[in-house]
Amino acid sequence: MIAVIKYNAGNIQSVRYSLERLNTEFVVTDNPEEIKSADKVIFPGVGEASTTMAYLKDKKLDQLIVNLKQPVLGICLGMQLMCAHSDENNTPCLGIFPETVRKFTPANHLKVPHMGWNQLEAVNGWIPRKLENQFVYFVHSYFVPLNTFAAAQTSYIVPFSAAMQRDNFYAVQFHPEKSALAGEEILRSFLSV
């Protein structure tokens, strides 16, 4: 059973529908026991870092997530919150990845947010090889710089981490649930780790 963590995130519905399209059994829950006993956990996220961290702390989901032992997938803001710190309203985050989330500075007429379909480069680890140079859908103004945990990178203003992994923690900056067939491949890849 997959547990999708239920909290004030914007994309829970789309994650739910994408799992339905993949015929995966799942439950959307904020019940600690249900989350702890799930085979895999998905930590979605669309929104702002400080309010979301405050919400997670209030519900004591912050400690729960950090201590999970099964594979956990963070999506978009979920990935950013797995880092140590976010520049978005100077927010201390979960600290699973020892990285700092930075804001894009508009440059060379490149606009912020980074919104639309961009390419996966240098894919490795849990991101399937055949997705090298394939396009996925991004919507974000903050990014995780390249680091040793990157499983794919994408270039926009600067090269940044499109996907990461550390131990049982997996993360993607883009939205696999909105990334057509490439996104479905990535969700399948996580579901089969």
Added chain:
Amino acid sequence: MLTKRIIPCLDIKDGRTVKGINFLALADAGDPVELAATYAQQGADELVFLDITATNEKRKTFADLVKKIAQQINIPFTVGGGISSIEDVGVLLEAGADKVSINSSAVKNPELIDLLSNTFGSQCIVVAIDARKRGNDWIVHTHGGKNPTPLKLFSWAKECMNRGAGEILFTSMDHDGTKTGFAIDPLTKLNNLLSIPVIASGGAGNKQHFAEVFAHTKTDAALAASVFHFGEIRIPELKAYLLEKNILVRGTQPI
């Protein structure tokens, strides 16, 4: 590299897709869920659904339709039409929409933009602007293009951005339905003025028009309706053509 987006727009009236010519004369163009799924399979990058008969009674019907669309398609989509409050947006995002577009209600109450972007995040708030050229000015119109306002396109677009709009969807009413190409001049200016994405709308008649708007302006996405609904332009052919012209778009080849 970030690609340019191709966005079919579906105008929804009583649960069916329709497309007016210059905002008038409605012709039926089919079941929106079926059309949406077809476009997603063909490689559309995003979809827009506008509820053109939005009333409070019909809002629930539209939310049900949004849910069906969200269940079926695996690409992002925006919904709009008659949205004027936090509650309206909450219902549509909860139904599975990725973004909402506001138009007349933002003109009437500009603070709505701040309120919505602070509540839901600017990434999901699109401000749609309909404008037509009168003398030297592009005049903003509301209510499906019926009512002229004192606002001018460029200053209004900038205000929308400063208030937290995540994207601007600009429709040139002078070009809409004419199939003579997008409004290159105002789009050039708009893109130079704004640091948020701009979606061009109004005037698409053939593949060259899409190449033109991307080659000559910094427009991020191009939207069209009837040329897609009536099969005059097929998305895979359009994308192959744009790639030939060195305009980067997401290919539609299988993985």
